[in-house]
Amino acid sequence: MKKTSKWLVLMIAIIMVASVVLAGCGGGTSTDGEKKDQTAGEQPAKEQVLRLNAKTEPPSLDPATTTDSTSGDILRELMEGLVRLDENSQVKQGSGMAESWEISEDGLKYTFHLKDAKWSNGDPVTAHDFEFAWKRVLNPETASDYAYQLYYLKNGEAYNAGKAKAEDVGVKALDDKTLEVTLEAPTPFFLQLTAFYTLFPVNQKVVEANKDWAAEAATYVSNGPFKLTKWEHDSEVVIEKNENYWNKDKVNLSKISWVMINDDNTEYQLFQNNELDIAQPPTELTKELIDKGEATSKPILGNYMFVFNVEKEPFTNKYVRQAFAAAIDRESLINNVTQGGQIPAYAFVPPGASPDMGVDFREKNGDFVKKPAEAKALLEKGMQELGLKTFPKVTLSYNTNDGNKKIAEAVQAMWKQNLGVDVELTNQEWKVYLKTLSAGDYQIGRYGWLADYMDPMTFMDMWVTDGGNNDTNWSNARYDELIKQAKSTGDQQVRLAAFQEAEQILMDEMPIIPVYFYTRVFMQHDNVKNVVRHADGSSDFTWVTIE
Structure with missing residues (x-):
């Protein structure tokens, strides 16, 4: 995902920090996260409004340019891809725009059959909208940081690099209701990837008529459970139930609003005053509220980290980078500062990121980051290689x-x-x-990343040379080769071996500092039911009921 999820980076409900992780979110004292079916037509008597805090202005609500979890959580309610993950983060046929699909025996061709669905403006959602949207992401003129999520398509990377034509890309609308997708190689997680926001459709007619269609509520057109009705920039986003959504009878909420308050104590007071339904506790209260059962902490697939600009001295030297990584006492940081049950990170890929590999990748590949006692010697070695007598003052952003x-x-x-x-x-x-x-105007920067799907690739392909979310300027030819190898096969043992070696290279070169693996820490009022919280850190509010 997602910077918290670079953009990660980048907003997630890690405890207090909800820093937005590169590739964000969720809610409360109630731990009820199961989706419960509602009988068609069984609508609550009172207006159902869910009140949330985005903390900050969403940078983009255009699927082609969204890269952060703040935007992503809103976008997931406005748009819908070929599939929508269920309450167990699993793919289920008929859950999204695709009614059904077939996969060829060699795993290279997917044929999706779309259900009858409409955009919020009444236009039909067609396979042509998907073809247009995916090729738009890959079009080099779009400059999408997440274009690489569609490199799995036949000639997807070649088109993005200007070495192939749009018509060569492996996505084609055979008719209004049939989408044919051809991949470069078997991709075990491809169906799950179609639930990610970069692969959402856009209304071709609307986008071609107005390049700024996604910048304001008045011009925004969506195909998901909700439509954008208010976007007061730097203040509030409001979405309302989409009467044209194919599954509208199962949507109980009439409205979701996100305010933009980036002060933890103010957010907490609003929650206490019943002006927010879901919130994150202030850092200094996190442990107390968890211990009292008033806040909940759950592991998610994501990293809180720092990144180096490896082109700016003194961080051009790997031993200097290793020293800064080693000098962080992660246990002390978690016990005394974050206090949200986070797991110290001594490597990059989180536990639980390899459900289809038969082993836990984190357990299999072990730890790499040195301990604080070794940090000074590493720094001295790096300074010697750089010819430094004294270490310059540096900046953390x-x-x-x-x-x-x-x-x-x-x-x-x-x-x-x-x-x-x-x-x-x-x-x-x-x-x-x-x-x-993105401009590389930093020395050390805070970064966060949430998984976009359940596979180590969602973490490992971030750091390939010139990758859309690689803001470190780091490059390693062997690393690139290993990631390419892992993308060229569906053989999980081959993929596992490639990932293991690639992570070892990454942790030796240390262009990043893994600090801890995220938990989602949240408070939620007891009358809020059926929030779906996925292992990747995203939340789905589509089925929420306010009692």
């Missing part, structure tokens, strides 16, 4: 958020204590910060 600030201050103190270096802190609003990272 982060997106504005109370939790991020507390973590940055704690890490700043650890680097001073364990390395003897001075680190300056600087922060920016989320949308601006993402641009700063």
Whole structure:
């Protein structure tokens, strides 16, 4: 996903920090996360309104350019792909725009049959909209950071690189209701990937008529459970039930609103005053609220990390990078600052990211990051290679958020204590910060990443040379070769071996500092039922009922 999910980066409901993780979200004291079917026509008597906090302005609600979890959580309610994941994060036929599909014996061709569905403006949703949307993402003129999510298509990467034509790409509408997809190689997680927002359709007629269609509520057209009715920038987003949605009778909410309050204590007060239905606790109250049962902590597939711009000294040297990674006392940080049950990260891929491989990848590949006692020697080796007598002051950047600030201050103190270096802190609003990272205008930056699907590839292909979400400027030919190898086969043993070696290279070169694996920490009022929270950190509010 998703910066929390770069954009990750990038917004997720990690405890306090909800920092938005690159590739965000969820809610409460009630741990009820099961989807319960509602009888058609059985609508609650009172208006059903869900009130949430996005913390910050969503950078983009266009599927082709969305890369962060703040935008992604809203977009998942507005748009719908070929499939929609169920309450167990599994693919189920008929759950999305596709009524059914067939897969060829060699795993290279998928034929999707679309159900009768409409856009919010009344236009029919067609296979042509999917073909147009996917090729639009791949079109180099779109400059989509997530174009690589469609490199699995035949000639997808070649088209994005200007080496093939649009008509050569392996997606074709055979008629209004039939979409044929041809892949470069068997891709075990492809069906799951079709639920990700980069692969959502867009209304071709609307997009071609107005390039800024996704910038304002008045021009936004969607095919999902809700439609965009208000977008007061930097203040509030409101979506309302889409009367044209094919499954509208199962949608109980009449409205969802997101305010944009980036202060944890204010958010907590709004929740206490019953002005928000789901919220994240302030950092300093996280442990207390979890212990009292007023907040819930659940592991999700994501990383809180720092990234280096490897083209800016002194972080051109891998031993310097290794030293900064080693000097962070992760257990102390979690026990004394975040306090949300996070797992210390001594490698990159989180536990639980390899459900189809027969082994847990994290357990299989082990730990790599050195401990604080080894940090000083690594720094001295790096300084010697760089010819430095004294270490220069460096800057750590982060997106504005109370939790991020507390973590940055704690890490700043650890680097001073364990390395003897001075680190300056600087922060920016989320949308601006993402641009700063993308431009490479930083030395060390806070980063977060949530899984886009359940496979190690969603983490590993981030760091290929010139990757859309690779803001480190790091490049390694062998790493690129291994990721390409893992993408060229459906053989899980071959993929596993490639991922293992690739992660070893990544952790030796250390263009990133894994800090901890995320948990989602949230508070939720007891009358809010049926929130679906996926293992990748995303939330689905489609089936929520307010009692």
